[in-house]
Amino acid sequence: MLIGQSPFRGDDEDELFESIRTDTPRYPSWITKESKDLMEKLFVRDPGQRLGVVGNIRTHPFFKSINWPTLERREMDPPFKPKVKSNNDCSNFDREFLSEKPRLSHSDKHFIDSMDPKAFAGFSFINPKMEQILENRK
8 A cells, every 4th residue: 555556466365465475575766765665564474573573663763653542532634535425435436446346255154153263352243143143144
C-alpha cells in the first residue's frame, strides 16, 4: 500500500508466493529512505528478526511525525478523508470489484473444531448464531 504495488513479482499466486519466499523486494526509486528502510525491516524473512519483534516500530524514523498518545486517544485527524454521499456510497471503490458477484465463504466445522482455542485468547466476540447461519445457507 505504501508504494501502490507489490515489491514482489509474480504472474499468479504461486509465483508471487515464491517471489516473497526467495526474491529480494524491488522498491521504486522515488520512495524515501525511511520508507524503504521500514519495508526492508518489515520484510525480514526470519519473523524473530523483523521490526516490531526486534525494536519498537513506533520509534522507526518513518513514524517520526506521529504523536502516538494523540493517535491512541483518536484525537488525530486522518491525512485523507474520502468524500462520501451516504453510508452506501461506493464511488471510491474500483468498478472492477463492484461488478463482482458476492460469494460467501464457508468454513469446515471439523477444521474449526481441530484448532487450538488458545490461539484466539483475547478475542472477545463469538457470534452465537454463526452455526445457525451456516446451516441455513446449506
